[in-house]
Amino acid sequence: MALSLMWAQASAQTVPGPEAPALARQVCVTCHGPGGRTDSGQFPSLAGQSEAYLLAQLKAYRDHGRANLNAQRFMWGVTSWLSETDLQSLATYYAAQPPAPPRGGGRSPEQQAAYARGQALFLGGEPARGVLACMACHGAQAQGLGSIPRLAGQNARYLALQLVVFKGHDRADGAPMAAQAGPLTPEQVQDLAWYLQAL
Amino acid sequence: MPNRRPHALIRLCLLAWALGLCALLATPAQAVPAFARQTGENCVACHTAFPELTPFGREFKLNGYTWGERAATPLALMMQASVTQLAQSQDAGGRTLMPHDGDLQLDRLSVFAAGKINDHVGGYTQWAYNNNRTKGQDGGTVGHAGIHDFDLRAVQRLRLAGKDLVLGLNLNNNPSLQDVWNSTPVWRGIPVTGSNLPRPQPLGGFMLDGALGQKVVGLGAYAWWDRQWYGELSTYGSAVNTWRVLSTGVSLDSMNRLRGYNNPYWRLAWNREWGAHSLMLGHYGMVADKYPEPGTAHGGTDRYTDLGLDAQYQHLSDPSIFSLQGSLGHERQNLRASFARGAASHPDNHLQALRLKATYLYERTYGASLAYVDVRGSRDAGLYGRVRDSATGTLVSDRPDTQSYVAELNYNLNPQMRLILQYTGYLKWNGASANIDGRGRRPSDNNTLFMGWWFLF
Numbered sequence: 001m002a003l004s005l006m007w008a009q010a011s012a013q014t015v016p017g018p019e020a021p022a023l024a025r026q027v028c029v030t031c032h033g034p035g036g037r038t039d040s041g042q043f044p045s046l047a048g049q050s051e052a053y054l055l056a057q058l059k060a061y062r063d064h065g066r067a068n069l070n071a072q073r074f075m076w077g078v079t080s081w082l083s084e085t086d087l088q089s090l091a092t093y094y095a096a097q098p099p100a101p102p103r104g105g106g107r108s109p110e111q112q113a114a115y116a117r118g119q120a121l122f123l124g125g126e127p128a129r130g131v132l133a134c135m136a137c138h139g140a141q142a143q144g145l146g147s148i149p150r151l152a153g154q155n156a157r158y159l160a161l162q163l164v165v166f167k168g169h170d171r172a173d174g175a176p177m178a179a180q181a182g183p184l185t186p187e188q189v190q191d192l193a194w195y196l197q198a199l
Numbered sequence: 200m201p202n203r204r205p206h207a208l209i210r211l212c213l214l215a216w217a218l219g220l221c222a223l224l225a226t227p228a229q230a231v232p233a234f235a236r237q238t239g240e241n242c243v244a245c246h247t248a249f250p251e252l253t254p255f256g257r258e259f260k261l262n263g264y265t266w267g268e269r270a271a272t273p274l275a276l277m278m279q280a281s282v283t284q285l286a287q288s289q290d291a292g293g294r295t296l297m298p299h300d301g302d303l304q305l306d307r308l309s310v311f312a313a314g315k316i317n318d319h320v321g322g323y324t325q326w327a328y329n330n331n332r333t334k335g336q337d338g339g340t341v342g343h344a345g346i347h348d349f350d351l352r353a354v355q356r357l358r359l360a361g362k363d364l365v366l367g368l369n370l371n372n373n374p375s376l377q378d379v380w381n382s383t384p385v386w387r388g389i390p391v392t393g394s395n396l397p398r399p400q401p402l403g404g405f406m407l408d409g410a411l412g413q414k415v416v417g418l419g420a421y422a423w424w425d426r427q428w429y430g431e432l433s434t435y436g437s438a439v440n441t442w443r444v445l446s447t448g449v450s451l452d453s454m455n456r457l458r459g460y461n462n463p464y465w466r467l468a469w470n471r472e473w474g475a476h477s478l479m480l481g482h483y484g485m486v487a488d489k490y491p492e493p494g495t496a497h498g499g500t501d502r503y504t505d506l507g508l509d510a511q512y513q514h515l516s517d518p519s520i521f522s523l524q525g526s527l528g529h530e531r532q533n534l535r536a537s538f539a540r541g542a543a544s545h546p547d548n549h550l551q552a553l554r555l556k557a558t559y560l561y562e563r564t565y566g567a568s569l570a571y572v573d574v575r576g577s578r579d580a581g582l583y584g585r586v587r588d589s590a591t592g593t594l595v596s597d598r599p600d601t602q603s604y605v606a607e608l609n610y611n612l613n614p615q616m617r618l619i620l621q622y623t624g625y626l627k628w629n630g631a632s633a634n635i636d637g638r639g640r641r642p643s644d645n646n647t648l649f650m651g652w653w654f655l656f
Contacts, residue, residue: 026363
């Protein structure tokens with residue numbers, strides 16, 4: 001009986017339900033994890049990300065505005081066969097998912113020091129070198145706003161990688177960030193990434 | 200006639216041609232194989248070290264190769280060239296054991312037709328010309344053309360108990376060709392590609408290790424639920440009559456024939472992906488009734504029961520990718536027909552094999568792998584012959600036991616091209632650790648050094 005009920009449910013739902021776009025469940029999940037939460041340092045968590053930002057980035061991949069190597073390898077192709085409706089549906093879905101929890105508990109003294117340096121940089125910037133406080137745009141909790149992305153809880157490796165991408169001017173919309181990321185030393189990039197993933 | 204070697208100038212020209220082609224093709228990937236053209240993806244989205252699949256690649260295959268837009272010309276080409284050196288190319292009697300030892304060879308040309316047919320149906324087929332299939336009368340080799348792979352799928356995507364379910368039907372010409380993990384017989388890649396020059400080969404091959412490839416047709420159904428559980432049941436028979444296209448190029452006189460079309464193959468796998476990690480634990484098996492004499496399809500049959508446990512772990516990150524595959528296989532051989540004909544000394548035999556492989560890939564460019572294979576089985580002079588010491592007459596071996604390793608370095612100039620340096624070593628050969636032919640030959644005399652070029656475009 002239970003089997004037949006399950007089968008009836010399966011047969012009835014040949015069109016994916018409204019709780020998640022089929023694309024997210026069947027395709028995006030392989031890299032971005034279930035519900036858009038992943039521990040991979042190669043691919044970002046998408047859960048809880050700003051809808052406007054997600055949509056803008058999906059379009060940037062499709063139009064090749066984001067041109068770093070991994071964007072070309074993984075996202076140019078998959079976005080090339082998505083419609084405007086698909087892009088909007090994915091952005092709405094991932095924005096509505098609960099964000100990934102903070103990472104990086106149980107820090108060593110060195111990691112605590114890096115966290116503190118990253119926190120200071122995020123909250124206050126480094127005016128002497130022309131680096132603005134990150135919180136000015138990304139919010140006090142790095143929660144993002146509109147087309148400014150959420151950074152809190154993102155994997156440190158991915159964050160560090162993106163700061164390097166900005167330095168390389170491989171994102172069409174990245175001019176403001178290129179200016180900010182340019183003066184950052186490799187150590188400051190790591191400090192910021194460590195702090196942000198723990199938020 | 201002794202082994203023919205091209206003039207040194209010709210070899211130099213061939214080498215220059217190969218390197219020139221490398222340079223010509225080592226441009227940013229615009230001309231990419233059929234699936235990449237269909238999806239718009241870079242090859243590395245689906246593959247780690249080709250043909251090993253990423254989680255994305257596995258999903259693409261299980262979904263019937265239907266993602267993306269149908270290509271106008273769903274074709275791709277593959278070309279392989281190599282140089283192979285056998286440690287001791289002549290036996291004690293001065294007989295040459297491998298033609299073209301140390302010669303540059305254009306090994307194989309393949310054409311692929313691959314892609315989606317509609318949103319529910321897709322597949323691929325590979326047709327190949329193998330330049331070095333068998334030894335020729337003149338001491339060289341004889342080429343051969345025919346089908347290699349055929350994998351056609353029809354899929355339906357459903358929801359079951361709130362989770363995604365992919366149901367598929369599959370038609371193929373080699374058991375486990377349909378599998379998506381790289382620990383099953385067709386795709387375990389020990390090695391992925393190696394020398395195809397005819398040369399001494401160890402005995403003791405499993406039914407699933409190539410004996411049925413391009414000789415059978417299999418129709419099966421599979422289910423892939425929650426990206427976690429995979430189950431499949433297929434049934435196989437000889438690719439003759441209606442299905443003859445799936446064995447094109449294989450002579451009916453030499454074809455291993457199965458009884459009927461009810462020889463089952465099955466597969467169960469548990470899969471989990473988290474972060475950069477991917478793990479699979481699985482089981483596969485087949486029961487096949489095979490006529491003992493190739494080319495014949497009447498009289499009694501031998502029954503082969505292959506059972507395997509396999510596992511795969513992948514860590515996919517940037518710049519490093521690391522993967523491990525392992526399988527433990529057991530084959531029970533009920534050789535009732537061969538025994539009755541005197542071709543086997545025992546009616547019941549068995550084989551078992553342990554295979555382990557580790558692969559590392561840096562920046563999707565620099566690869567290294569190390570594999571170990573240990574095959575053991577019951578003694579049978581009828582099947583494996585009885586090797587005796589030529590001087591004393593004492594028995595050396597009548598077993599199939601072979602231990603070998605394969606070490607490989609490769610350089611992927613771009614996703615379509617690979618340079619390979621590979622060494623295959625033997626610690627034991629057909630049950631003997633020394634004197635494997637009764638005349639002093641050592642297992643390591645069959646070691647091979649292989650340098651290959653692989654182009655795919």
